[in-house]
Amino acid sequence: MKLTRRELTAAALLTSALPAVPAWAQRGETVRIALIDPQTGIMGPVGINQLRTFRFFAEKFSGAGNPAGVRFEIEDFDNKLSASESLTGVQAAIGRGTRFITQGSGSGIAGAIITAVERHNRRNPGQEVVFLNHSAVDPDLTGSRCSFWHFRFGGNTAMKMQALTTHIRGEPTIRRVFLINQNYTHGHQVARYARQMLARKRPDIQIVGESLHPLALVRDFTPYVANIMASGADSVITGNWGSDLSLLIRAANDAGYTGRFFTYYAGVTGTPTALGTASEGRVYQIAINHHNMGGQMQIWMNEFRQRFNDDLILGSAIHIFNALGVAMQNARSTNAARVAHAMSGLRFNSFSGPVEMRRADHELQQPLYLTRWQRVDAQHPYSPENTGMTLAVVRRFDADVASTPTTCAMQRPAAPV
Amino acid sequence: MDFFIVSLLNGISFGLLLFMLSSGLTLIFSMMGVLNFAHASFYMVGAYLGFAVSQIVGFWAALLLVPLLVGLLGALFEKYSLRKVHKYGHVPELMVTFGLAYIIWELVMLIWGRIPVEFRPPELLQGSAFTLLSQPDGSLGFVWGRAALEQCQPLGPAICSLFPATRAFIMGVALLMLVSLWLLITRTRVGLVIQAALKHPEMVEALGHNVPRVFMLVFGVGTGLAGLAGVMGGITFVTEPMMAFKLGAIVFVVVVVGGLGSLAGAFLASLLIGVMQSFAVASDQSLGSMLLAMGVALSAEAQAHELMRFTLSMAAPMLPFLLLVLVLIFRPQGLLGNRYH
Numbered sequence: 001m002k003l004t005r006r007e008l009t010a011a012a013l014l015t016s017a018l019p020a021v022p023a024w025a026q027r028g029e030t031v032r033i034a035l036i037d038p039q040t041g042i043m044g045p046v047g048i049n050q051l052r053t054f055r056f057f058a059e060k061f062s063g064a065g066n067p068a069g070v071r072f073e074i075e076d077f078d079n080k081l082s083a084s085e086s087l088t089g090v091q092a093a094i095g096r097g098t099r100f101i102t103q104g105s106g107s108g109i110a111g112a113i114i115t116a117v118e119r120h121n122r123r124n125p126g127q128e129v130v131f132l133n134h135s136a137v138d139p140d141l142t143g144s145r146c147s148f149w150h151f152r153f154g155g156n157t158a159m160k161m162q163a164l165t166t167h168i169r170g171e172p173t174i175r176r177v178f179l180i181n182q183n184y185t186h187g188h189q190v191a192r193y194a195r196q197m198l199a200r201k202r203p204d205i206q207i208v209g210e211s212l213h214p215l216a217l218v219r220d221f222t223p224y225v226a227n228i229m230a231s232g233a234d235s236v237i238t239g240n241w242g243s244d245l246s247l248l249i250r251a252a253n254d255a256g257y258t259g260r261f262f263t264y265y266a267g268v269t270g271t272p273t274a275l276g277t278a279s280e281g282r283v284y285q286i287a288i289n290h291h292n293m294g295g296q297m298q299i300w301m302n303e304f305r306q307r308f309n310d311d312l313i314l315g316s317a318i319h320i321f322n323a324l325g326v327a328m329q330n331a332r333s334t335n336a337a338r339v340a341h342a343m344s345g346l347r348f349n350s351f352s353g354p355v356e357m358r359r360a361d362h363e364l365q366q367p368l369y370l371t372r373w374q375r376v377d378a379q380h381p382y383s384p385e386n387t388g389m390t391l392a393v394v395r396r397f398d399a400d401v402a403s404t405p406t407t408c409a410m411q412r413p414a415a416p417v
Numbered sequence: 418m419d420f421f422i423v424s425l426l427n428g429i430s431f432g433l434l435l436f437m438l439s440s441g442l443t444l445i446f447s448m449m450g451v452l453n454f455a456h457a458s459f460y461m462v463g464a465y466l467g468f469a470v471s472q473i474v475g476f477w478a479a480l481l482l483v484p485l486l487v488g489l490l491g492a493l494f495e496k497y498s499l500r501k502v503h504k505y506g507h508v509p510e511l512m513v514t515f516g517l518a519y520i521i522w523e524l525v526m527l528i529w530g531r532i533p534v535e536f537r538p539p540e541l542l543q544g545s546a547f548t549l550l551s552q553p554d555g556s557l558g559f560v561w562g563r564a565a566l567e568q569c570q571p572l573g574p575a576i577c578s579l580f581p582a583t584r585a586f587i588m589g590v591a592l593l594m595l596v597s598l599w600l601l602i603t604r605t606r607v608g609l610v611i612q613a614a615l616k617h618p619e620m621v622e623a624l625g626h627n628v629p630r631v632f633m634l635v636f637g638v639g640t641g642l643a644g645l646a647g648v649m650g651g652i653t654f655v656t657e658p659m660m661a662f663k664l665g666a667i668v669f670v671v672v673v674v675g676g677l678g679s680l681a682g683a684f685l686a687s688l689l690i691g692v693m694q695s696f697a698v699a700s701d702q703s704l705g706s707m708l709l710a711m712g713v714a715l716s717a718e719a720q721a722h723e724l725m726r727f728t729l730s731m732a733a734p735m736l737p738f739l740l741l742v743l744v745l746i747f748r749p750q751g752l753l754g755n756r757y758h
Contacts, residue, residue: 042657044532183731209701212731219654219663222427222581227699227730229578230420243533243655255423256548256563256579273535 026334027069031324033058033100033132034093036086036113039078043216046105046242049269050134051076053314054102056304057321066325070334081105081216083112090116094129099336102320104135104154105241106215107186111141114150121149121413128337132324134316137239137264138185139193139404142361146408151343151362153323154316157186157239157264158404160286161193163368163397164237164262167284169201174260176208178233180224182244183212190239190264208233216243221251228252234259241265246274253278260284266373267291267313267391272384275373280389283373289315289351290371291382291391297351301382311384315351319364322350323357341415355399361408368402370395419551419578424695430584432691433591434653437646438664439671439683440598441639447615447678448632449499451507454514457665458521459640463487463647464656465529468536476539480648487644492637499636500629518661526658533657538583542652546585549578583653590649594642595684611635670737674744676754685752690737697736700729 035054037047051074058072066072075098077089086109093101103113110133121128131150133141139158141150168174179194181187191210198205209231211224218224225248228236236259240248245265252261253274259282266275266285275283289297297318304312327342328334345359355366371391376383380392442456463483470486471479494517502509537543550558563579602608614621614631622628654660671690675682705725708715719725732739744751 040531041659042533042655048532211698211701212728213698214734217663217734219660220431222584223424223695223698224730226420226423226427226578226695227701229423229576230699232576247655254545254579254581254583256545256577258577 025332026328028071029334030071030073031100031328031334032073032075032096032098033102033320034075034077034089034098036077036079036089036093036101036103036109037105038081039076041080041216043081043105043242045269047078049310050104050314050317052308052310053304053312053317056300056307056312057317060300061321061325066321066328068325068328068334070325070328072321072324079103079109081109083109086113087116090120090129094120094127099127099129099334100132100324100339101129102132102134104133104314104316106184107136107138107141107189108184110136110138110150111145111185114141114145114147117149118147126337128335128340130336130340130343132320134314134320136186138189140185140189142363143407146361146406146410148344148362148410148412149340151323151340151357151364153319153364154314155288155366155368155402156363156404157189157193159363159402160264160368161190161197162404163370163395163402164284164286165194165197165201166397166401167370167395168198168205168235168262174202174205174235176206176231176233176235178209178211178228178231178236178259179207180211180213180228180236180238180240180248182215182240184215187212187215187239190237194237213244218244218247221248222255224248225251225255225257228259229255229257235262236260237262239264241268242270246270249279249283250274258282262286267311267371267384269311269313270385272311272387272389275389276387277375277389279373281372281374284394285371285373285391286368287315287371288319288366288368289313290369290393291384292380292393293351295351298382319350319355319366322348323364335416337413337416344412358406361406361410363406365399365403367399368397369393370397419549419557419576420699422549422557423578423580424699425692426580426588427584428692428695429688430588430591430691431695432688433595434587434646434650435664435668435671435691436684436687437591437594437642438668439675439687440595440680441642442668443672443675443678443680443683444615444635445639446672448635449503449507449510451511452514452669452672453639454511454665455494455517455521456514456640456643457661457668458518459487459491459643460647460650460664461525461658461661462490462521463644464536464651464660465525465534465647466644467648467651468529468534468656471536471539476652480645483648484641484645487647488637488641491640491643492633494640495633495636496629500632518665522658522661529658531658533655536651536656538652542582542586544582545579546582547580549580551576551578581653583649587649587653590645594645598638598642607634667737670741674737674740674751676751679751679753679755682751682753690740693736693740694733697733698730703728 037050038044039047054074058074062071079086079089113131117129117131133152135154137157139156142152179191181190261283263285266283301312323343326348327339327346331338331342343357347356352367355364358365372394374392376390380390383390445453466483467479470483502513545563548560610626614628618628671686672683675686703726705720
């Protein structure tokens with residue numbers, strides 16, 4: 001068949017006009033997100049709670065729940081808290097045609113996923129995969145190791161430590177601080193930033209001790225607590241999460257330690273029960289959300305508790321669905337590369353107000369909340385794990401205050417046409 | 418000083434828990450001539466059964482019932498499985514216990530799931546056994562139970578170190594069991610038969626004793642002790658499917674370091690490893706600081722190096738295995754062992 005010039009021109013015109021013709025091309029499509037986190041083992045309860053949260057919000061945000069009108073579906077893969085298992089999970093997801101991957105428990109694992117996603121995207125143009133990081137907080141992931149394909153929604157250690165130390169600056173009774181952390185990138189970063197920022201903001205504070213213990217392996221924190229007590233510390237700063245925080249605090253309460261704990265994850269599955277009433281007024285959490293946010297968030301939290309007898313903790317999941325919905329509407333597509341370009345620099349509304357996915361490093365610019373463990377009252381009614389206690393806001397840090405400068409030199413691929 | 422006492426007591430209480438396992442393991446070793454790979458699995462079964470049974474009849478009844486149940490399971494396993502393969506030699510015996518460990522592991526995960534269960538101590542054991550008060554003038558005070566709150570404020574008159582009741586309970590029960598075990602073995606007729614059957618089974622059989630039944634009894638008592646340790650370990654640590662492998666590795670170290678087949682050696686090694694881990698974790702000494710203390714000049718860059726900042730507390734989890742290697746190199750028969758001729 002021979003085409004005339006006129007026919008060719010018409011075809012070219014048609015093709016170039018194509019993206020604009022069906023205005024809502026993505027509407028009704030199914031977007032699958034693979035959640036790669038531990039579902040078994042000692043950190044299993046944390047991962048199971050996160051899977052529940054993602055499924056809960058996939059349901060809430062599907063269809064009319066998001067501006068793009070897409071349907072969300074969650075696939076889960078148990079990575080057993082291992083980097084190599086996680087990469088198997090990434091490969092399996094890609095093999096099934098899933099283009100969105102989310103993970104959060106373990107910054108070491110997040111780093112491995114970034115490397116794997118980068119490599120895949122380099123080798124398979126047109127089949128790009130996007131990594132939505134819901135909780136891994138190592139600042140390097142959006143700093144020296146930043147990637148165009150990685151988006152972080154849960155804040156990072158630099159931001160959180162900035163906020164924590166700003167609060168500590170105004171607390172003259174804090175004089176002797178102990179750092180206890182998990183022995184991997186995240187724990188190292190918490191200790192490093194705590195030292196750096198305290199030295200700048202409160203040079204009179206003495207770091208009286210520092211412990212690093214293996215991740216998710218310690219069953220008995222009593223010796224570590226004996227060490228903390230012997231150091232005479234009045235406060236402990238820890239980035240521990242899951243069993244590593246609940247067992248630490250349980251051992252501290254059993255040993256009669258009466259100092260303060262500044263934590264990242266006091267509200268995470270299992271820890272509220274360990275805190276109990278014994279930790280009243282002494283445990284702080286710095287996070288992107290808290291127990292008594294009010295509004296739609298509170299309605300969700302109450303529904304979540306009723307349905308699963310579990311607590312809605314993972315605020316970053318809400319950010320992820322909000323961002324995906326708006327970005328897919330703007331891109332008019334569910335193609336991962338197009339969505340990534342639309343998300344880079346995107347401003348959208350979420351549960352804590354307007355937030356921005358910073359274009360330079362893909363670190364979500366959002367408010368942080370410093371909360372303290374106390375009894376529930378009229379203003380703070382939500383009680384996690386039926387403890388009769390709650391995390392009440394001490395201070396809110398606006399997005400511009402919580403923000404930290406970026407060192408990311410991002411390689412931006414050309415936008416798909 | 419209070420730190421030293423608390424760490425020592427923590428170490429001893431963990432050491433005694435280890436000995437409840439290693440004593441049974443070492444007795445069974447004397448009998449079979451091979452290690453029972455499933456021994457720590459009986460510890461795990463004890464913890465999970467303790468969790469299940471205590472929901473029905475309460476913790477204290479479970480504490481009595483579960484060791485009997487676990488001991489019965491152990492005895493049945495000996496009678497219907499181990500005894501059958503005994504005649505084929507050591508390797509099949511070893512493989513049977515190895516297989517059993519995995520079967521128990523999978524069964525536990527099938528029944529109770531792959532995440533930890535909430536096995537909490539009863540009301541009575543949730544408090545403190547005693548409080549050490551370290552006064553500003555350096556003297557030490559002692560109060561049974563939990564000291565009054567006003568004495569223990571952060572800036573109050575004294576620093577309070579509470580000793581958890583669960584730990585004291587482990588120490589008490591373990592000592593009680595071990596003394597009765599020792600009396601049983603050394604002071605009773607049954608004990609004498611057991612001792613004789615372990616060393617010269619053919620001779621004892623020729624004298625008219627039922628040696629297979631003695632072996633079944635030993636196996637049952639050994640696994641029962643592991644079950645009892647499991648109930649106490651379950652409320653003190655975490656009841657989860659990996660607990661058998663985590664503790665099992667350390668128990669093997671204990672029996673090898675102590676000397677295979679030696680009860681006294683197992684006792685010594687249990688306490689040694691318990692106390693060593695307790696103190697190592699609390700040590701902030703790093704390679705760099707030790708070299709500095711020895712007068713070695715290190716540049717600031719060298720001091721900042723990862724290797725120089727490696728502390729003893731970070732090495733704590735591998736210390737038992739380091740000890741195992743050292744003992745095997747320098748004293749292969751173990752601290753108090755006599756089986757290597």
